[in-house]
Amino acid sequence: MATPDTEVLARLAAVLEARKGADPDVSYVAKLYGKGLDAILKKVGEEATETVMAAKDGEPERLVHEIADLWFHCLVLLAHQGLGPQPVLDELDRRFGLSGLEEHARRAG
Numbered sequence: 001m002a003t004p005d006t007e008v009l010a011r012l013a014a015v016l017e018a019r020k021g022a023d024p025d026v027s028y029v030a031k032l033y034g035k036g037l038d039a040i041l042k043k044v045g046e047e048a049t050e051t052v053m054a055a056k057d058g059e060p061e062r063l064v065h066e067i068a069d070l071w072f073h074c075l076v077l078l079a080h081q082g083l084g085p086q087p088v089l090d091e092l093d094r095r096f097g098l099s100g101l102e103e104h105a106r107r108a109g
């Protein structure tokens with residue numbers, strides 16, 4: 001069950017799904033789908049880089065803006081691959097409370 005914090009992800013995912021049949025001339029998302037996987041991956045990479053630069057420059061407002069761009073393009077990537085945000089939220093939920101160091105040690109051991 002989505003909480004109010006994650007509900008926007010579900011709403012956005014529904015829009016991204018609907019954009020699969022939209023006109024690329026009026027929809028950024030439809031245009032990006034039309035360009036294909038490599039173009040979507042390029043946007044994810046660019047937004048990740050811009051996130052790093054905003055953090056290094058110590059600009060919190062820009063950082064929030066860039067991370068929103070990054071998350072948005074990750075959602076576009078998930079939709080393109082036939083996935084929504086829920087499996088990612090489920091995976092984070094599964095990991096919740098499990099120390100990253102402990103998990104790493106289990107994998108190494």
Ligand SMILES: N=c1c2ncn([C@@H]3O[C@H](COP(=O)(O)OP(=O)(O)OP(=O)(O)O)[C@@H](O)[C@H]3O)c2ncn1[C@@H]1O[C@H](COP(=O)(O)O)[C@@H](O)[C@H]1O
Nearest residue numbers: 012015016019022026027028029030043046068069072073
């Ligand atoms: N959340 C977003 C969102 N965040 C960022 N963007 C777009 O992502 C692009 C980010 O690319 P850049 O920052 O590199 O800017 P740019 O120079 O315009 O991009 P390029 O020409 O380099 O590709 C911009 O065009 C932003 O407008 C978004 N576009 C759409 N959404 C959501 O998706 C919905 C559907 O959008 P459309 O398909 O356009 O109707 C919207 O209602 C919003 O809810």
